[in-house]
Amino acid sequence: xxxxxxxxxxxxxxxxxxxxxxxxxxxxxxxxxxxxxxxxxxxxxxxxxxxxxxxxxxxxxxxxxxxxxxxxxxxxxxxxxxxxxxxxxxxxxxxxxxxxxxxxxxxxxxxxxxxxxxxxxxxxxxxxxxxxxxxxxxxxxxxxxxxxxxxxxxxxxxxxxxxxxxxxxxxxxxxxxxxxxxxxxxxxxxxxxxxxxxxxxxxxxxxxxxxxxxxxxxxxxxxxxxxxxxxxxxxxxxxxxxxxxxxxxxxxxxxxxxxxxxxxxxxxxxxxxxxxxxxxxxxxxxxxxxxxxxxxxxxxxxxxxxxxxxxxxxxxx
Amino acid sequence: xxxxxxxxxxxxxxxxxxxxxxxxxxxxxxxxxxxxxxxxxxxxxxxxxxxxxxxxxxxxxxxxxxxxxxxxxxxxxxxxxxxxxxxxxxxxxxxxxxxxxxxxxxxxxxxxxxxxxxxxxxxxxxxxxxxxxxxxxxxxxxxxxxxxxxxxxxxxxxxxxxxxxxxxxxxxxxxxxxxxxxxxxxxxxxxxxxxxxxxxxxxxxxxxxxxxxxxxxxxxxxxxxxxxxxxxxxxxxxxxxxxxxxxxxxxxxxxxxxxxxxxxxxxxxxxxxxxxxxxxxxxxxxxxxxxxxxxxxxxxxx
Numbered sequence: 001x002x003x004x005x006x007x008x009x010x011x012x013x014x015x016x017x018x019x020x021x022x023x024x025x026x027x028x029x030x031x032x033x034x035x036x037x038x039x040x041x042x043x044x045x046x047x048x049x050x051x052x053x054x055x056x057x058x059x060x061x062x063x064x065x066x067x068x069x070x071x072x073x074x075x076x077x078x079x080x081x082x083x084x085x086x087x088x089x090x091x092x093x094x095x096x097x098x099x100x101x102x103x104x105x106x107x108x109x110x111x112x113x114x115x116x117x118x119x120x121x122x123x124x125x126x127x128x129x130x131x132x133x134x135x136x137x138x139x140x141x142x143x144x145x146x147x148x149x150x151x152x153x154x155x156x157x158x159x160x161x162x163x164x165x166x167x168x169x170x171x172x173x174x175x176x177x178x179x180x181x182x183x184x185x186x187x188x189x190x191x192x193x194x195x196x197x198x199x200x201x202x203x204x205x206x207x208x209x210x211x212x213x214x215x216x217x218x219x220x221x222x223x224x225x226x227x228x229x230x231x232x233x234x235x236x237x238x239x240x241x242x243x244x245x246x247x248x249x250x251x252x253x254x255x256x257x258x259x260x261x262x263x264x265x266x267x268x269x270x271x272x273x274x275x276x277x278x279x280x281x282x283x284x285x286x287x288x289x290x291x292x293x294x295x296x297x298x299x300x301x302x303x304x305x306x307x308x309x310x311x312x313x314x315x316x317x
Numbered sequence: 318x319x320x321x322x323x324x325x326x327x328x329x330x331x332x333x334x335x336x337x338x339x340x341x342x343x344x345x346x347x348x349x350x351x352x353x354x355x356x357x358x359x360x361x362x363x364x365x366x367x368x369x370x371x372x373x374x375x376x377x378x379x380x381x382x383x384x385x386x387x388x389x390x391x392x393x394x395x396x397x398x399x400x401x402x403x404x405x406x407x408x409x410x411x412x413x414x415x416x417x418x419x420x421x422x423x424x425x426x427x428x429x430x431x432x433x434x435x436x437x438x439x440x441x442x443x444x445x446x447x448x449x450x451x452x453x454x455x456x457x458x459x460x461x462x463x464x465x466x467x468x469x470x471x472x473x474x475x476x477x478x479x480x481x482x483x484x485x486x487x488x489x490x491x492x493x494x495x496x497x498x499x500x501x502x503x504x505x506x507x508x509x510x511x512x513x514x515x516x517x518x519x520x521x522x523x524x525x526x527x528x529x530x531x532x533x534x535x536x537x538x539x540x541x542x543x544x545x546x547x548x549x550x551x552x553x554x555x556x557x558x559x560x561x562x563x564x565x566x567x568x569x570x571x572x573x574x575x576x577x578x579x580x581x582x583x584x585x586x587x588x589x590x591x592x593x594x595x596x597x598x599x600x601x602x603x604x605x606x607x608x609x610x611x612x613x614x615x616x617x618x619x
Contacts, residue, residue, distance in 0.1 A: 037520030038442040045433035048489025056466035119338040131606035140549040143591040156371035291462040
């Protein structure tokens with residue numbers, strides 16, 4: 001994604017040439033006016049960027065090297081926070097849990113969403129059917145956590161009763177063996193429709209002649225899916241994968257609300273651990289250090305993924 | 318859309334696979350909608366009937382009392398009688414807070430980003446590409462990394478638990494919106510703007526009078542997406558605005574659940590609250606579902 005963006009940024013030469021052709025009365029005066037106009041247009045967004053993105057980024061890096069509990073002034077510690085986190089089993093444990101969540105969640109969502117999208121492509125569904133599938137994506141995760149908490153209520157939850165009646169028990173938020181699985185199921189449920197619709201939109205871009213040609217060659221539909229559809233929607237697939245990965249590593253609301261701010265260790269994801277360090281124990285410095293670790297991990301994963309998927313090249317062109 | 322699928326449809330129309338596809342889509346739709354149905358059904362159930370009618374698809378004597386008590390419209394005695402804790406909960410206020418929070422950010426952020434996007438797409442100024450690259454890098458940073466210092470900043474400015482402090486970090490800036498709208502401005506034909514330029518219309522005038530009206534569609538789409546995103550937002554309002562006066566709906570639901578006893582949660586009240594948070598989204602889906610789907614088609618098709 002990022003490479004395509006940067007390449008587009010670079011494509012300004014012809015436009016620049018155009019502009020100077022149009023500018024007739026005193027180009028330097030107009031050029032200056034243009035700079036001022038740019039400044040005026042950029043000012044609000046730039047203000048927001050500097051105060052709430054750039055400045056906190058610098059501050060976050062500084063905090064990560066300090067002991068800071070909000071009440072004292074940050075005291076410089078050097079790399080101590082990073083040494084501490086390297087030796088903190090809870091950091092690695094929550095990273096492992098988050099990674100398992102992300103991989104399993106994304107794998108299931110992708111497979112199901114690809115299938116669903118392929119079916120949508122065949123059936124040419126009406127808009128309202130598709131928008132129904134979008135519903136969970138539009139709803140706050142807090143509400144989703146509550147709804148599923150109720151469906152799986154150990155005593156009278158509709159779903160847990162249903163499961164019990166077919167002989168499955170133990171599907172409860174507080175069963176350590178099932179907890180992460182439950183969070184994954186809820187997350188799959190809430191992300192499936194959205195992902196399927198994104199992939200479906202990608203499939204609409206595949207020219208129909210390719211399918212006709214494949215059909216003439218006697219290819220089965222399964223074969224068409226794997227040989228035509230899948231390779232040609234690779235850019236969308238890559239984009240969805242990267243976005244899902246970044247999103248999955250930030251899972252928080254489901255866990256925090258699902259467990260009433262008291263999750264069992266089996267579901268303590270990295271975001272929750274950072275939140276806990278910062279806002280329960282007021283270790284802002286240590287929390288910032290873990291957050292930096294997360295930034296690095298996500299950055300590395302994104303780069304690797306983009307490389308592997310060769311996302312900026314489409315076979316369509 | 319029709320052209321892309323027409324050929325496939327022709328070739329598969331009479332195959333049994335088509336029936337199977339319908340069944341699978343039907344299962345997906347039912348699985349998607351049922352939890353929401355169950356939420357509404359529970360919200361309409363008197364607390365006393367909750368356990369005896371646990372697997373009944375529709376309550377025998379549906380009631381609105383759960384909505385009344387979470388909206389603060391029922392007296393304390395009525396609430397306690399209906400299974401509440403009697404603690405004051407005022408979802409009307411939280412809903413208004415959510416509307417202010419999501420609405421103001423959606424409108425102001427999108428316009429502020431549209432102006433910046435236009436400058437990046439059409440105007441020449443020193444450092445343009447470097448600046449754009451830096452802003453795009455902001456897309457990669459997980460929210461919690463800037464959330465911690467932003468929290469400290471709001472605390473220093475004494476803006477915690479104020480509406481201003483709550484909206485400030487997202488009010489003016491979103492890297493994604495700038496990226497999205499810049500792409501759109503780049504795709505607009507330049508000739509109208511060039512003609513206006515020859516007539517002596519300055520850069521600001523061209524943005525305000527030409528580019529902005531021409532991009533009403535994408536700007537509305539961005540506002541809609543931001544509105545939904547901010548409506549769902551939880552972590553920042555939780556840490557920066559969890560006072561009675563600034564609490565938004567999502568945070569209120571979380572607090573409500575944490576106040577509710579763990580052994581016997583107030584499920585009917587919780588489901589009534591959850592329904593209130595889903596209702597506006599449902600309205601958006603009914604009235605703007607087509608636009609939402611199209612905006613997805615746009616971002617997925619790019």
